[in-house]
Amino acid sequence: MSHTAAIIGGGVIGGGWAARFLLNGWDVRVFDPDPEAVEKLAPVLAQARRALPSLVDVALPPEGRLTFHADLAEVVTGVDWIQESVPERLEIKHKVLADIQAACPVDAIIGSSTSGFKPSELQQGAQRKGQIMVCHPFNPVYLMPLIEVVPSPDTDIALVVKAEDILRSLGHYPLRVRKEIDAHIADRFLEAVWREALWLVKDGVATTEEIDEAIRMGFGIRWAQMGLFDTYRTAGGEAGMRHFMAQFGPALQWPWTKLMDVPEFTDELVDLIAGQSDAQSSHMSIAEMLAARDDNLVGMMRALKANNWGAGAVMNAHEAGLRAGTVLGAHVDRVKDISAPLLTVRRAVPLDWTDYNGHMNEARYLQAFGDATDRFIAMIGCDADYIATGGSYFTAETHIRHVDEAHAGAVIEVRTQVLAGAGKKLHLFHEMLEGERLLASGEHFLLHVSLDTRRPCDPAPQIVQALDRVAQAHAALPVPEGAGRHVGQRP
Numbered sequence: 001m002s003h004t005a006a007i008i009g010g011g012v013i014g015g016g017w018a019a020r021f022l023l024n025g026w027d028v029r030v031f032d033p034d035p036e037a038v039e040k041l042a043p044v045l046a047q048a049r050r051a052l053p054s055l056v057d058v059a060l061p062p063e064g065r066l067t068f069h070a071d072l073a074e075v076v077t078g079v080d081w082i083q084e085s086v087p088e089r090l091e092i093k094h095k096v097l098a099d100i101q102a103a104c105p106v107d108a109i110i111g112s113s114t115s116g117f118k119p120s121e122l123q124q125g126a127q128r129k130g131q132i133m134v135c136h137p138f139n140p141v142y143l144m145p146l147i148e149v150v151p152s153p154d155t156d157i158a159l160v161v162k163a164e165d166i167l168r169s170l171g172h173y174p175l176r177v178r179k180e181i182d183a184h185i186a187d188r189f190l191e192a193v194w195r196e197a198l199w200l201v202k203d204g205v206a207t208t209e210e211i212d213e214a215i216r217m218g219f220g221i222r223w224a225q226m227g228l229f230d231t232y233r234t235a236g237g238e239a240g241m242r243h244f245m246a247q248f249g250p251a252l253q254w255p256w257t258k259l260m261d262v263p264e265f266t267d268e269l270v271d272l273i274a275g276q277s278d279a280q281s282s283h284m285s286i287a288e289m290l291a292a293r294d295d296n297l298v299g300m301m302r303a304l305k306a307n308n309w310g311a312g313a314v315m316n317a318h319e320a321g322l323r324a325g326t327v328l329g330a331h332v333d334r335v336k337d338i339s340a341p342l343l344t345v346r347r348a349v350p351l352d353w354t355d356y357n358g359h360m361n362e363a364r365y366l367q368a369f370g371d372a373t374d375r376f377i378a379m380i381g382c383d384a385d386y387i388a389t390g391g392s393y394f395t396a397e398t399h400i401r402h403v404d405e406a407h408a409g410a411v412i413e414v415r416t417q418v419l420a421g422a423g424k425k426l427h428l429f430h431e432m433l434e435g436e437r438l439l440a441s442g443e444h445f446l447l448h449v450s451l452d453t454r455r456p457c458d459p460a461p462q463i464v465q466a467l468d469r470v471a472q473a474h475a476a477l478p479v480p481e482g483a484g485r486h487v488g489q490r491p
Helices: 012-023 037-055 072-076 090-101 157-169 186-202 208-226 229-235 237-253 267-280 286-306 311-323 362-379 461-474
Strands: 004-008 027-031 066-069 081-084 109-112 132-136 146-150 173-176 342-348 391-402 411-422 425-434 437-450
Touching (some): 004 012, 012 027, 012 081, 027 072, 037 342, 066 072, 072 090, 081 090, 109 157, 146 157, 157 173, 157 311, 208 267, 208 286, 362 425, 411 461
Parallel strands (some): 027 066, 081 109, 146 173
Antiparallel strands (some): 132 146, 342 411, 391 437, 425 437
């Protein structure tokens, strides 16, 4: 079933929303009166196409259809989600929201990207107040998980729940804000830090670069994976938060900060900060900085993903949703046709899989084939539950043959053929392809092992039965070109 999102305002934030929906298979309609809207959105989409597929270890769905429209009523007719990202002026938002509600479905979600206005302010004079809520994202929207979902007392909670479900399906983390408040939650922290940073620069205590380094090299890394309160709880040792507050609580009364005051925004202060900021990063263009930002975000978030922690847990949930309903990982009993090599991997090559030559490095070919082996043995029943009973397959021998290059963003598939499977032994042959182009082959020989004795043993009957089905079906296939090849051997 196809879904359609209407993006009202195609700037940096609107463009990020468009990319997130589009790359998750939604059709996207964009309304923006700027005559250069198409050109301005293009680099955002290019950045998203490069970075977002790198977050997950399964391929994203085929892109939806992107269209641009000059008529707002045409954009919102028959859509499922409308995201308003127009300038932060209440009179403009009221006018746009009124025009939207005059033409959109009554059950469509209307989310506003506003960082400053409360939903009750947006709903003033609205035809259907219950349809409007704040869905405040963080830049880049196509990578950052957090969306602050803010309803007012008049917002239809059923629509809020529906919105949160859709956001999760896109890989977002919807954080429902309990009470309306100016600037919601996250931006209130950012404003406090911003105020203090302005004072530190104005008073000559630190430069913009030194402040950025204090964040990058210190608490910024901790906050990325533990947040504020968990960080301080661990600082209290085994006694936890209570000990931390007893020890450091009195310091809160010391006149350290100027968080409630804002330095006068003079031309001199603007020149001072802008000059220092330009100097600290003048070696990079904005485009280069954005690419580096996305590369670093992907790397950090993939590290969190490996530990199923924070933003990484959100990505794992998104990936599970993408995998659901596909044959990837499904037991062979659920696969309609097992007579051909089985699809065991379908994913994009992530940014951190590439080397100095710009293509996938040797270790990642092994990882992809290892993932294919893991997926195959799970398909015959050797999954986590079975392994917990004390049996598993161990790889005894591997041979990889490199045929062609794979670059970041390429959607690769691995198809797996059983060359032999009987008793303790399992002999697999993998082919990695991009479309019809063969990239590499991997040949793996495995033994079923008892995890108690660490010695080869026969698999459980249900594993034997499932493997035998596939082995018999694949027995009719020709021996693949390259099977049995040793290092240096040529056709």
